[in-house]
Amino acid sequence: MKKKNLFYAFCKKHGVVFALLALILAAALLFPEFASYGNVTNILNQNSMIGIISLGMTFVILTGGIDLSVGSLAALSSVLAAVLSPKGSLAIMILVPLAVCTAMGLLSGLIIAKLQIAPFIATLGMMMAARGIALVMTDGGVSVSVDTGVAETFRLFARSYLLRVPAPVWLFVLLLVTGLYIARRTRSGRYVYAVGGNEEAARMMGLQPEKIKIAVYTVNGLLAGLAGLILASRLGAGQPVTCDGWEMTAIAATAIGGTLLSGGRGGLGGTAIGVFIIGVISNMINLQGSLSSWWQSIITGLLLLFVVMLQSHARANGTGSTEIAG
């Protein structure tokens, strides 16, 4: 009985890992070029930005919230970096976009925690506002190139390599490890779970749910800004209309990774796997060549529905046996 339970728990806990491994195996068998250095680096590189955003999104969703603004914030961040590039200072190009995105995340958090506005609405507003600012700054959607004076140095941000692995991938790994540490070993991290699990109980235990909520949206803003900078560095330009739907991909990755959308259960490890499941599917469709890229949406969507149905099934059977002895 106990063994069977453990096996079941193991599968349930690590199901997404097996799913990713199966996908990778299938891809490697079907497409010889899949396992090449170029392709693998490409997958990692492309998904590091979504990955970074998904880490922040996971914390937000763990509190029981949602953040729709991150795609727009990333676009705004890339535009800001490009627009500020003629000043010739890398520090300004990096710090100002990060500060602006962090501030907007903080604002979302304050609106949600202090004014008790539903996260969906608060961040929907922020999403539209950030996109609007990016469009206004670029005369209605024209891409702005990074000034040639700093372009070369700024490019290094996304294009330098360590041990043949691109810098954004290292950044993602570093943030993932930091995030895992915060989630598992710090009080703030545990309080994120507590708030999402039962906010009222958390308050009764003397925790401060408002502070936790403000913090997760602020961090999410910062991470969105960072993803936008990586994009600007890769493209050598700021594009106000990019990153469309990134927030949805991040939410999907989080859900596929096993985090409950109602909050309280899940984690960053699963999310990282979820990001790469979506990434590998998309890569397979590219390699296949004849399928339209829209198939990626269809497959990811179906996968997402499947996972969420599994979750609600698991929840319905959630409570187990009661063992008590006098």
Added chain:
Amino acid sequence: MEAMYLLEMRQIDKQFPGVHALDHVNFRVRAGEIHALMGENGAGKSTLMKILTGLYRKDTGEIILDGQQVSFNSPLEAQRAGISTIYQEINLIPYLSIAENIHLGREPMNRTGIDWKQVNQRAERILREMGVEADVTQPLCSYGTAVQQMVAIARAISVQAKLIVMDEPTSSLDEKEVEILFRQMRKLREKGIAIIFISHRLDEVFEICDTVTILKDGKLVSESPAAELSKLELVSRMIGRDATDVLRRKNGVYQGTGGVPVLEAHGITDKEKLRGVSLRIRQGEIVGLAGLLGAGRTELAKVIFGDNPDYTGTLAVNGQEVRWKAPRDAIAKGFAYCSEDRKAEGIFPHMSVRENMTMAILPRIARRGLVNVGRQKDIVDRYIKSLSIKTPGQEQLIRNLSGGNQQKVLLARWLCMEPRLIILDEPTRGIDIGAKAEIEALIQDIAGQGISVLLISSELEELVRNCHRVIVIRDGKNIGELESDMLSEGNIMRTIAQDILQEGGACI
């Protein structure tokens, strides 16, 4: 003498807009005693406890804990001072481990962060001392209610509480689990920890408590040792009426046909409160359901109306056995239910009187999905007149109506369905005296038309005035049935406190 008391709340006064929630209440608890705080709904128990634990501010009065004057602004401050609360709804985090739930907010730390080894070891030790066997690393939600309740207590112990407030901790436990809880409570008492115990189950109060304080309408009624109090005295003090001084008033005798009962329920048992209740209602009969809060009255109504398919026992309508899956099955057989909580389960506040009244009947007055507005308006018009609902018009938003008129709209919603049986759960709660009389007159009318009524009310007077027959339940079981000459407030109270009479009739 003062040092005898661990906690003294003196002259606590609290006003809410329109309500004097607490009127200079004195409440004192000794160390190492289990102290019951009793009173019907709205007596002020929870307000008093919320002031103690820092959720509400008192207007005037003082709180003395361990000889020190204190005033808490948050549950956290109260907790730090040694006051822990265990709520009826278990207030823990379902997906976190048992160990983490015990320590949340006070995790032992080491240089690399939270010291999980110590968290788990400490939790294990506390639970082992309590005699609870559970894997502390498992999520709380993988265990049942009883273990979760024990974890809540473990949390209280681990913060070194001197005083634990238990707000209806037994309401979701079964008998065996209650025993386990009581064993823990006795152990805590031996350690000198004081417990304030709130429960609506009288038997429990007499089993476990040393002292009983009774509140009514925000005022202190009495404080006395449990051993010197009889059940009947307790009930009459809670309800606020001298048990001997209750006169029987007008009461119509049921004159309908014998025939097959409209509804017969037998041995209804659910997962929580009901433990085999039976009842029978004939055509045009008004049957009352009496019992203290938590006796299972509303739960029974929900089973009868199909709102809780998870029951055992049988239901028969006009002699034919039925098995409900959802309220719509009961509605199809001509049942109607006006719920106790008007705001949460009854009205659609942002919709008009017309829409509110015809919500349930829409399928009948619509063709191919289109509502016949003419018929709809006729119906609404008829009921506004016949129930004399005071509203400027059909299109008025229902939230702008007084409580009594909202209640009438809800009644009309069900009456226009021409039901066979209507369940009224506290139909006069929160409405003024005039409207009350009108609603009561309506109930008589309804029955006169041959509709059967199941009336649930905490006001015994109301039951006595309106019902042909009253069924008394306690702790989810039938304990008596009163009709015609026997039906009086005094007899209802005596029935609720029955055991003591059987034991020798020494009281009053």
